[in-house]
Amino acid sequence: MPVLAIDVGGTSTRAAIVSTDGTCVGSARARAGNPTSSGADDAAAAIAEAALAAMAGAAVDPGDVAAGVVAIAGASGQVGAWLVTELARAGLPEQLTLEADLLAAFCSGSLAPAGYALIAGTGAAAIRVRNGRIEATADGLGWLLGDAGSGFWIGRRAVLAATRDLDDRGPPTALTDLLVAELGLIRSSGRGTDGRVPVLRQLVAVLYGLRPVELSRFAPLVFDAAAAGDDVATGIVGSAGDALAATLTAVLVPDIAGPIVLSGSIVSRQPAVAQRAVRSVLTAAEGVEVITVSDGLAGAAVLALRQVGVTVDDSILVRLHGSLPPPVADQA
Amino acid sequence: MPVLAIDVGGTSTRAAIVSTDGTCVGSARARAGNPTSSGADDAAAAIAEAALAAMAGAAVDPGDVAAGVVAIAGASGQVGAWLVTELARAGLPEQLTLEADLLAAFCSGSLAPAGYALIAGTGAAAIRVRNGRIEATADGLGWLLGDAGSGFWIGRRAVLAATRDLDDRGPPTALTDLLVAELGLIRSSGRGTDGRVPVLRQLVAVLYGLRPVELSRFAPLVFDAAAAGDDVATGIVGSAGDALAATLTAVLVPDIAGPIVLSGSIVSRQPAVAQRAVRSVLTAAEGVEVITVSDGLAGAAVLALRQVGVTVDDSILVRLHGSLPPPVADQA
Numbered sequence: 001m002p003v004l005a006i007d008v009g010g011t012s013t014r015a016a017i018v019s020t021d022g023t024c025v026g027s028a029r030a031r032a033g034n035p036t037s038s039g040a041d042d043a044a045a046a047i048a049e050a051a052l053a054a055m056a057g058a059a060v061d062p063g064d065v066a067a068g069v070v071a072i073a074g075a076s077g078q079v080g081a082w083l084v085t086e087l088a089r090a091g092l093p094e095q096l097t098l099e100a101d102l103l104a105a106f107c108s109g110s111l112a113p114a115g116y117a118l119i120a121g122t123g124a125a126a127i128r129v130r131n132g133r134i135e136a137t138a139d140g141l142g143w144l145l146g147d148a149g150s151g152f153w154i155g156r157r158a159v160l161a162a163t164r165d166l167d168d169r170g171p172p173t174a175l176t177d178l179l180v181a182e183l184g185l186i187r188s189s190g191r192g193t194d195g196r197v198p199v200l201r202q203l204v205a206v207l208y209g210l211r212p213v214e215l216s217r218f219a220p221l222v223f224d225a226a227a228a229g230d231d232v233a234t235g236i237v238g239s240a241g242d243a244l245a246a247t248l249t250a251v252l253v254p255d256i257a258g259p260i261v262l263s264g265s266i267v268s269r270q271p272a273v274a275q276r277a278v279r280s281v282l283t284a285a286e287g288v289e290v291i292t293v294s295d296g297l298a299g300a301a302v303l304a305l306r307q308v309g310v311t312v313d314d315s316i317l318v319r320l321h322g323s324l325p326p327p328v329a330d331q332a
Numbered sequence: 333m334p335v336l337a338i339d340v341g342g343t344s345t346r347a348a349i350v351s352t353d354g355t356c357v358g359s360a361r362a363r364a365g366n367p368t369s370s371g372a373d374d375a376a377a378a379i380a381e382a383a384l385a386a387m388a389g390a391a392v393d394p395g396d397v398a399a400g401v402v403a404i405a406g407a408s409g410q411v412g413a414w415l416v417t418e419l420a421r422a423g424l425p426e427q428l429t430l431e432a433d434l435l436a437a438f439c440s441g442s443l444a445p446a447g448y449a450l451i452a453g454t455g456a457a458a459i460r461v462r463n464g465r466i467e468a469t470a471d472g473l474g475w476l477l478g479d480a481g482s483g484f485w486i487g488r489r490a491v492l493a494a495t496r497d498l499d500d501r502g503p504p505t506a507l508t509d510l511l512v513a514e515l516g517l518i519r520s521s522g523r524g525t526d527g528r529v530p531v532l533r534q535l536v537a538v539l540y541g542l543r544p545v546e547l548s549r550f551a552p553l554v555f556d557a558a559a560a561g562d563d564v565a566t567g568i569v570g571s572a573g574d575a576l577a578a579t580l581t582a583v584l585v586p587d588i589a590g591p592i593v594l595s596g597s598i599v600s601r602q603p604a605v606a607q608r609a610v611r612s613v614l615t616a617a618e619g620v621e622v623i624t625v626s627d628g629l630a631g632a633a634v635l636a637l638r639q640v641g642v643t644v645d646d647s648i649l650v651r652l653h654g655s656l657p658p659p660v661a662d663q664a
Contacts, residue, residue, distance in 0.1 A: 100526060102526075127526075127527075128527070133525075134525070134526050134527055135527050136527035137499065137526040137527050137528050138499045138500060138501055139499065139501060141495055141499075141532075141536055142536065142540065144488075144539065144540065144544060144547075145491060145492065145495050145535075145536060145539060145540075146492070146495055146496075148501075156476075159477060160477065160478070163473055163477050163478055164478075167469065167470045167471065167473075167582060168470060168582040168583075169470050169471060169480075169578050169579055169581075169582040170578075193465075193466070194432060194434075194459075194466050194469040195459075195460070195466055195467050195468035195469050196469050200473075203477075204473055204474065204477060207476065207477060208474065208476065208477075212476060212544075215476075246501050246502070247501055249501075250499060250500040250501040251500075
């Protein structure tokens, strides 16, 4: 009997039906389903939609699913119990369990019983894994209190740099024109009654209309500007790498050397950030394996297969990565 | 005929009836009345409440008021016109005009036609004044995009320092215990399933339940910890001073030496921050006058008196400060 794997991300929810040899036989995606950012009912609906579509694609009934794992941020305690109840009500298998998205990301990259994962997409966190479970977590505290080095963190710094440029508190930067263009605004001449340039007032109005986490959409502007040689953007990229290095360092212990799994768009698609984030670790210990994965869907499948007694080996993991659909480009 | 002066702050709204010699003959206060943070109708109601109570205290009818000035953040354009209409509907004098709170703060401290004001309370901004009007503004962009060095900015750094301490990403700091105690939480032993200390999860739950600007309530913890010698807190205080120095520097021009008016709790009651904020200016030019005021109520009265043709001189300004009620301790 196959298993169900679900990865709930900040931008989309992905579900897959996986046979016991690691072959994906059906998959689907839906909108983001995080209860914290999307609201509880909407999150359950998004997760159920993706899961039911994946089952339909594989011609599998809920009763045919041997086990299911939902990889989701902050999965534990009361939120978890509540969500499982909601999902059962939506027609999903009752054997569904929730696992931390951070653990699923680790299992996407490594079958080792111990090691580390550093995840940086819309949010950012690091974990230490021992005996297949999370032993320590650093950051992952959300946009207001942490997520240092995340897409939100980088995107907010792009906006701060542009506004500092526009009111002469900071140096000129290419980020200003990139941000103005990204929002469809125009830099006109003249000054308002308060002496401000008009586009600054427009920026403020537009940006306060977004949910704060949506500032992560401006992170790509920083990478573009840094690639073109902009000093301010290069500084932000370096700071993000340093912040992620501090997060990873906080969970390191001497008796676990690695591997280190990197997941999420910021560390999986931005080598400059990834290298800076793991630099101190690689300097301290030779031969540490660094593995990059796009997300936690394969890891959710690994965890579900283990639940039904499958000894997941490298060939199964390779088959998972080969048969699961790739995440879309914008997925964190 | 007397004039009406209203200062709309982040924590309260104050109103005063002032005779043409600068004597306050009635005053009142109400809750915060900023349309952006409190909502438009609620803001108009708070402003009207304070104004009507001040008129009642002075036994003055709306028809007896020669002019009125409302000092409020971001006063200009459409928001201004709308608010004046709402206030007239609530029974306030029709001659009411809105002025930027930043200009009112300047006029609270100086009758000079040109100079600078640096305001740091819940928010933070600087202006350059020429010919009695604002010629340039820096920052004042709100909690998400700016207000560098403000009470929010400092309070958020207190929270970030405590959470970094609790998950080992940053150094130990006295701010952690101060924050935990301020919120009535307790640091218990043990670890959650994600390896986190329990109080960190509680902190996250409590702090995300606040409106972001409410983080400004933790700024006093930083000043307390810095006074007791905590390195992390001392660093935050220094950074706030540097950020405010950059904001002030952004509006400086060679042909206006000063004066510099400091207003708002962060620069009026924290000498370490204030000195650091103006240090570079005082180094660059000798004999620049630095004046500290608590808020913009006296300045609103100055602007209202000028509207009715009164030549406001030092004796009137002294009388204003002597007869206006002092702001409450927590007012930004």
